[in-house]
Structure formats: structure tokens, C-alpha cells
Amino acid sequence: MSSNVGLDIQRGRPLPAIGTTEAKLQQRKLDALRRGVHRIKDHTELPFGIHLVGVGGAGSSVIEEFLKSAPADLLDKEGSRFTALAVDIGDGNLEKVRAAASRFPEGRSQIETASLELPVMDELQSSIANFADFLKLEYPLYHPNEGSTSWLPSDVPLRAKDGSVHRAVSKAVYGRAYYDDGRPMQKALKRFAASVEKTGGDSIVCIVFGLAGGTGSGIAMDLARHLSSLHFGRRVLVTGVGIAPHPDEVSVEKLARLHTVFSELDVLCDETKNKGITLSCGDLFKNPFTAGFMLIPQSANVGPEEARQEVSTRLANILTERRGANLWETLRLLNWVAAPSTQHSAARTPWGARWIHMIGSAADSNGSSNRDLRADLGLLNDYQPEFLELRTSATIADTEKQAWTEALDSAFQPEAPTCATDGGSPGVVQYLLPRLALKDLAVFEGARDAYDAADLKDRHSEHALLLDQGILLCEPSTSFEGMAGAGLGGGSQWIAVPRVQLRGEYE
Structure with missing residues (x-):
């Protein structure tokens, strides 16, 4: 979470005697948000792409x-x-x-x-038996291991109990x-x-x-x-x-x-x-x-x-x-205004662990003051954004727009007051919550606990991304202590990702 040390958010200038370079850069970002540097002024001639x-x-x-x-x-x-x-x-x-x-x-x-x-x-x-040959053609430096051609156990049912297809089967x-x-x-x-x-x-x-x-x-x-x-x-x-x-x-x-x-x-x-x-x-x-x-x-x-x-x-x-x-405008906002204060404006933003950006929405007359916005979105109390942007239609009543602005400020306590703009659909408000981490999601710990409680066969069948590399991402590494990624079939494939970071088990 970014620091607001040295900032007078309400007045929009660095505080006297605490105007560090980081604080000044941060203030410039928030000033840019208020000026709307990410806005597209004339969208009527914009080619749709x-x-x-x-x-x-x-x-x-x-x-x-x-x-x-x-x-x-x-x-x-x-x-x-x-x-x-x-x-x-x-x-x-x-x-x-x-x-x-x-x-x-x-x-x-x-x-x-x-x-x-x-x-x-x-x-x-x-088909899976030939994956090693397919992947060599796609990426000449690919080195298969013993588990990279047997990553879908033959006794795994094609569908889960609820009728959905297991992720490993979908990948195959x-x-x-x-x-x-x-x-x-x-x-x-x-x-x-x-x-x-x-x-x-x-x-x-x-x-x-x-x-x-x-x-x-x-x-x-x-x-x-x-x-x-x-x-x-x-x-x-x-x-x-x-x-x-x-x-x-x-x-x-x-x-x-x-x-x-x-x-x-x-x-x-x-x-x-x-x-x-x-x-x-x-x-x-x-x-x-x-x-x-x-x-x-x-x-x-x-x-x-x-x-x-x-x-x-x-x-x-x-x-x-x-x-x-x-x-x-949303992408411009995230890559210009929400970028780290030390980042050059032309660089692609490195989000680190806070790579999630959430877009919430609701009916614009749906009682914003009576809603628990965090619970509605599935967010924990620790999440505090640098800024929020509220988008409404041009027809929304001023009182309702103000009510939503105050509700967002109260629920999330952003470092800068919620910035409201128009251009949205009639009857709906949208709001952008930038830079969430997985640990900010209320469902995250429950998902991790449910995974741990499942048997290995079921855990295996719900992997996808690295299976053809012979790796079960969410299991402990079989090559390096403390890392994630178990090698399949006795293979020695590895990744350099600490398991505690993957599981959110850190302060």
C-alpha cells in the first residue's frame, strides 16, 4: 500500500517540511487524476477496436x-x-x-x-503422449521430463460431481x-x-x-x-x-x-x-x-x-x-495514475502482488447508503486504495451521485477522495478499485483451506497451467525446499516461486 506521508490530500499539496520526493511524485499522480489526464475528450470519432x-x-x-x-x-x-x-x-x-x-x-x-x-x-x-513433440516444435528449448507426458491420470473422471469439466481435462x-x-x-x-x-x-x-x-x-x-x-x-x-x-x-x-x-x-x-x-x-x-x-x-x-x-x-x-x-480510460488510469510513483510514465506498470483490479457496479438508485460494499464485493477490511473512480450516467440525480461518492469514501477510505465522472450507462454506477492482492479477497483463505482438505487426486485434476511442464503448481516442490511446484512422475522440473508467497502465508 502506498504511503501518504507528506501529503495534504484535501488541499492537494505536499505538507511543509515533509515534502519528500516520493510524496511529491505521489501528489502529482493524484493531481493528474483530478485533472483527468486519462480522459478521452472526443470519443465520437474514435474507431472501435x-x-x-x-x-x-x-x-x-x-x-x-x-x-x-x-x-x-x-x-x-x-x-x-x-x-x-x-x-x-x-x-x-x-x-x-x-x-x-x-x-x-x-x-x-x-x-x-x-x-x-x-x-x-x-x-x-x-494426444497427451505426443505433447512433448508438439511443444518442442513450438519452443525448441523445451525439455520434457518424466511427468510431462502423463499429466492427466487415466482414472480421473471427465466431469466433476457438479457436472463441470475438471480443469486438467479442459486443458487436455x-x-x-x-x-x-x-x-x-x-x-x-x-x-x-x-x-x-x-x-x-x-x-x-x-x-x-x-x-x-x-x-x-x-x-x-x-x-x-x-x-x-x-x-x-x-x-x-x-x-x-x-x-x-x-x-x-x-x-x-x-x-x-x-x-x-x-x-x-x-x-x-x-x-x-x-x-x-x-x-x-x-x-x-x-x-x-x-x-x-x-x-x-x-x-x-x-x-x-x-x-x-x-x-x-x-x-x-x-x-x-x-x-x-x-x-x-480505465487502462490509462491504471497504467498512469495507479503506477508506482517512481515509474517512468512511458513504462508498463509492474503491479507485483497487487495485480487485481476490480470493477464493481450497481443500480444507481439501489440505496448506496444502506449497502455493505465490502461484503457485497467480497473484500476484507484491510484493503485501502490510493484512489477510487466512480462512473455514472449523465442523467443521475446529483443527490444520488453524492450519496455514492460518500458511500465509497466511507467503505474504502481511499487516500484521495473518490473521483466521479460521467459517461456510464443510464441507471447504473460503476466504480474501479485498483491494486488488490489475493489476500484482500474474502474467498482466498477459504479456497486455500478447501484445496488442502481435498485428496491429491482431486487437487491434481484441478490444475492446468504447468501440467504439460510436469509440474503441480500448488504442491510443495520436490526439488527445492520451500518452493512451490511438485514434479510429476518422479521428474526434476522446478520453478522458483516460494510456496508461502503463493499461499499468502506471510505478513
Whole structure:
């Protein structure tokens, strides 16, 4: 957490005799926030260039809602283009995406779905047996170990007790479609990248998935790596968008799954941990989310079905509002104003352990003063941001805007008063909470405890990211004491990530 020593936040200047260089730099950032240096003043001529990959049911639903609700003139400006790819195991969630795609002009859009088959275990094992050869072609420095071709136990059921697909199985299904069996996923990502690069202006790619879903979270990490590092060559901004589960739907099994998902995102998005991965596994495991990672909570104040629809609708609105300018302003805000005070303004922001940025939303007349905002968002009391930004519509009553500003200040006590701006959807307020750590999430410790209580077979089946490297990320290292990452099959593969950091067991 940044220090406000030497700052008079209310008056906007360094305090006399305590005006350290760090404090002055910090004050300049907060002054820049008030001036709105991240704002796009004229969005009317902005070419639309936001593109979507939706993985699993949650990600596909966001694309569906985007296609149904996007303004008819979204792509009218010269240079505008929209590319979407919805990926799922099975076709059940994809039919509506294809039906809604007809609204978009073919010359300025490309909308595809990829329905991945869930084969029998023998077919998956046959593809996995060839993974070492596939990965050598992709990355010549790849060195397989004994566990890298047997990472999916043959006795693991394809589906979990709740009917969802285990993450390890989803990874295998995606890997088979990317490397083997005619390579349909590799071809789909190649077409997606080619379409994005036809955009006449700047582009952002958002990869959207559910954090507790076995399909979305099991596929998204590898898909993001392939798209960002291989197909884009890390030249295009890629943002991860993870949709948190509704509190009423968090079973013990999903909690255990969340721990592996959190851990895999942590070793990608935390620069220090990520270096501990690439040292061993290579540059293809660099953080693929080059524009950061957004967490979208589901409100505990409504039921699961209503919350899911709210998330899909409001996220689609964020992406289309002001021709995408709101998302661009959010990324500018995070990389300019929220950056460390010692960082050069042209540098990409290193977030460290605080790599999560949360976007909350609610109906603008939904009784802000009567809400426990921290509990609603699933945040612990220790989180205190440097700043908050509240976005409302131009039609909101001044009294309601003031009520929300005061509610956010009271709930989170930011170092600078909440900054309010307009440009949002009518009837809805959105607010950005920057720089959260996993330890700030109320669900984090429960997820870790549920993982520890599960048996090894179940813990194994909910891993994904490093399995093809022969590593169980969340288990103790079999090579170095105190590190994370157990080698599979007696292999000697390793990573340089302290396990206590991965588990949040530090002060």
C-alpha cells in the first residue's frame, strides 16, 4: 500500500517540511487524476477496436450479450472493427452467439465459435503422449521430463460431481484441439489475430472467463499464452477479465478449484513470481495479460441467475460505452495514475502482488447508503486504495451521485477522495478499485483451506497451467525446499516461486 506521508490530500499539496520526493511524485499522480489526464475528450470519432475472446459458459454469455446490445452504429467510424471468438466444450452455449452475430456487418467484423469435443479418455491420452513433440516444435528449448507426458491420470473422471469439466481435462481438450486432430483451435486463433490486425486504430483484446468454471479457467491460461505471445508476438494489448462466482454457488469443490486458478494467475500476473516460472519453463510463460487483469464480482445482494445476467449486461456495456472510450480510460488510469510513483510514465506498470483490479457496479438508485460494499464485493477490511473512480450516467440525480461518492469514501477510505465522472450507462454506477492482492479477497483463505482438505487426486485434476511442464503448481516442490511446484512422475522440473508467497502465508 502506498504511503501518504507528506501529503495534504484535501488541499492537494505536499505538507511543509515533509515534502519528500516520493510524496511529491505521489501528489502529482493524484493531481493528474483530478485533472483527468486519462480522459478521452472526443470519443465520437474514435474507431472501435475492442475484441473479445469468451471461454466457457460465462465468457460466451458476455459475447452473446455484447452482440445483442451493442449500438447499431458501433462500427460506423472508419477503421472500426470487431472480432469475437467464443470457445466452449460442447455447443450448448454457442448457438445463441451465432444467432446474435447476424447484427454485425461482415466487412467490419469477424465472429466465430469454437465448439470443442469432449472425447473419451483414451483419445485424450493419445494426444497427451505426443505433447512433448508438439511443444518442442513450438519452443525448441523445451525439455520434457518424466511427468510431462502423463499429466492427466487415466482414472480421473471427465466431469466433476457438479457436472463441470475438471480443469486438467479442459486443458487436455484444448491442447488436443490446438496441437492435434487437425489443429482447429490453432487455426481459429490465427484467424482471430489476423482479423484484429485489420483494425484501423488501436486494439484491445479482452479474454473473458469464469474463475470457478472448469472449462473457462482450464482453457483460458493456455489460450491467452498462445494468442498473446505466439499469434500477436506481444504487440497487442491483452486484458484478462475474470468473473468471480456468486457466493451462493461456491461449493467446497469450487473453492478448491479457485485456489489453483488464483495460484496460476498469480504466477502469471505478479512479475516477480512470473520470473520464477520463465526461468524454468521459458518465455512462452511470460504474463500474457499485457494490459492487466480485471476481476468482476457477482453481487451477493441478488440471486445467482440475476447476478449472472447483471454481470453479462454491465460488462458488455462497459465495452461499448462511448465507443470503447471507457475501457481505454480505465487502462490509462491504471497504467498512469495507479503506477508506482517512481515509474517512468512511458513504462508498463509492474503491479507485483497487487495485480487485481476490480470493477464493481450497481443500480444507481439501489440505496448506496444502506449497502455493505465490502461484503457485497467480497473484500476484507484491510484493503485501502490510493484512489477510487466512480462512473455514472449523465442523467443521475446529483443527490444520488453524492450519496455514492460518500458511500465509497466511507467503505474504502481511499487516500484521495473518490473521483466521479460521467459517461456510464443510464441507471447504473460503476466504480474501479485498483491494486488488490489475493489476500484482500474474502474467498482466498477459504479456497486455500478447501484445496488442502481435498485428496491429491482431486487437487491434481484441478490444475492446468504447468501440467504439460510436469509440474503441480500448488504442491510443495520436490526439488527445492520451500518452493512451490511438485514434479510429476518422479521428474526434476522446478520453478522458483516460494510456496508461502503463493499461499499468502506471510505478513
